[in-house]
Amino acid sequence: MKxxxxxxxxxxxxxxxxxxxxxxxxxDGDEWRSRWVDxxxxxxxxxxxxxxxxxxxxxxxxxGLQTSQDARFYATSxxxxxxxxxxxxxxxxxxxxxxxxxxxxGGYVKVFPADLDQTDMHGESAYYIMFGPDICGYSxxxxxxxxxxxGKNHLIKKEIKCKDDELTHLYTLVLNPDQTYEVKIDNEKxxxxxxxxxxxxxxxxxxxxxxxxxxxxWDDRAKIDDAEDTKPVDWDKPxxxxxxxxxxxxxxxxxxxxxxxxxxxxxxxxxxxxxPKQIDNPNYKGQWVHPEIDNPEYSPxxxxxxxxxxxxxxxxxxxxxxxxxxxxxxxxxxxxEAEDIGNETWxxxxxxxxxxxxxxxxxxxxxxxxxxKEQDTEDTEDDEEEDEEDDEDVEDTKDDTEExxxxxxxxxxxxxxxx
Numbered sequence: 001m002k003x004x005x006x007x008x009x010x011x012x013x014x015x016x017x018x019x020x021x022x023x024x025x026x027x028d029g030d031e032w033r034s035r036w037v038d039x040x041x042x043x044x045x046x047x048x049x050x051x052x053x054x055x056x057x058x059x060x061x062x063x064g065l066q067t068s069q070d071a072r073f074y075a076t077s078x079x080x081x082x083x084x085x086x087x088x089x090x091x092x093x094x095x096x097x098x099x100x101x102x103x104x105x106g107g108y109v110k111v112f113p114a115d116l117d118q119t120d121m122h123g124e125s126a127y128y129i130m131f132g133p134d135i136c137g138y139s140x141x142x143x144x145x146x147x148x149x150x151g152k153n154h155l156i157k158k159e160i161k162c163k164d165d166e167l168t169h170l171y172t173l174v175l176n177p178d179q180t181y182e183v184k185i186d187n188e189k190x191x192x193x194x195x196x197x198x199x200x201x202x203x204x205x206x207x208x209x210x211x212x213x214x215x216x217x218w219d220d221r222a223k224i225d226d227a228e229d230t231k232p233v234d235w236d237k238p239x240x241x242x243x244x245x246x247x248x249x250x251x252x253x254x255x256x257x258x259x260x261x262x263x264x265x266x267x268x269x270x271x272x273x274x275x276p277k278q279i280d281n282p283n284y285k286g287q288w289v290h291p292e293i294d295n296p297e298y299s300p301x302x303x304x305x306x307x308x309x310x311x312x313x314x315x316x317x318x319x320x321x322x323x324x325x326x327x328x329x330x331x332x333x334x335x336x337e338a339e340d341i342g343n344e345t346w347x348x349x350x351x352x353x354x355x356x357x358x359x360x361x362x363x364x365x366x367x368x369x370x371x372x373k374e375q376d377t378e379d380t381e382d383d384e385e386e387d388e389e390d391d392e393d394v395e396d397t398k399d400d401t402e403e404x405x406x407x408x409x410x411x412x413x414x415x416x417x418x419x
Contacts, residue, residue, distance in 0.1 A: 018334035022080040037118040039075035046072030057349025064327025077314030091338040093330040097168040100323025108132025114311035133162035206292040229276040240264040
């Protein structure tokens with residue numbers, strides 16, 4: 001009992017410490033429309049619809065916002081109480097399902113400051129963070145992690161591969177106050193590091209010394225020509241020679257065709273351009289390395305990770321083929337809380353969803369096999385009918401021939417009788 005009491009206290013302290021700033025799972029039907037604001041910046045934005053899609057783990061829990069029109073921009077957002085992540089972790093998490101087998105389109109979210117005009121949100125609207133998958137063709141299948149620092153958007157220098165199948169996947173970005181980050185897919189770490197190393201937020205700490213120059217007598221040739229090596233006397237041979245087996249054609253007319261010359265062929269004795277052999281350079285000093293100095297323009301910044309008045313989460317993207325479903329949005333300051341919520345939502349429905357998808361695929365495959373069998377049967381019947389028609393034509397021809405021969409025989413007999 002004492003152990004259970006301690007555990008309860010720990011869980012209570014954890015719950016009290018964890019702060020959930022935004023959570024959206026679309027569990028109240030069309031009420032989501034009162035929380036999300038569609039942008040009016042363009043008149044032809046694509047329409048969102050609430051659905052669990054063609055396959056799912058739970059028909060209600062898996063409902064999310066789905067893009068519904070091909071070749072459209074989409075723009076909608078939800079607001080929450082402004083906060084700053086100074087001194088604490090920031091966790092952004094959501095699920096994406098490209099059930100349409102996406103060919104080209106975004107699956108990411110953007111986090112905006114409080115001063116965003118949601119009705120005018122568009123591709124050029126200033127944001128704090130852009131995070132999530134982006135797919136276009138075979139070349140682009142990556143996870144974007146973009147931070148705005150001092151008014152400029154900075155892309156991560158690493159390549160993070162996203163999931164490109166048709167199932168639901170959980171994407172999580174963790175930003176820590178020690179200036180480290182972590183990207184997780186399906187609650188598994190796929191990338192991590194430091195902000196300063198993996199983005200070009202700051203000038204480099206070291207630069208090449210502008211005053212330093214390679215000494216004029218610095219010899220960085222590892223090998224040199226052997227001065228004692230000489231070209232053999234019989235080395236030089238022409239690359240091509242007249243074909244000794246060629247003969248002037250008998251009908252060659254020098255007045256008409258000009259002077260006959262045999263065609264040229266590669267010379268088997270040709271050795272190419274002569275070069276002296278290489279030897280170790282006794283004066284070799286190695287590759288000269290440009291010395292570095294501290295960069296006077298570099299200044300450390302321990303607040304790169306910090307964003308003030310975080311207040312809006314938005315979906316601002318383009319899709320060629322629609323059908324992506326976004327769900328289980330979460331913004332919190334607790335990594336463990338995000339992991340637990342991910343397991344309680346995506347983690348519970350992922351296997352039933354996968355099973356339903358597999359059953360549908362198996363059914364489609366069987367139907368396709370049945371259609372192919374029916375088509376093969378029809379083709380076989382058509383072939384048999386054609387063969388029967390061919391046989392009938394042959395019989396008819398045979399009968400006609402026999403009838404003709406019979407008539408000829410009768411006429412021949414009649415002729416003989418007349419004689």
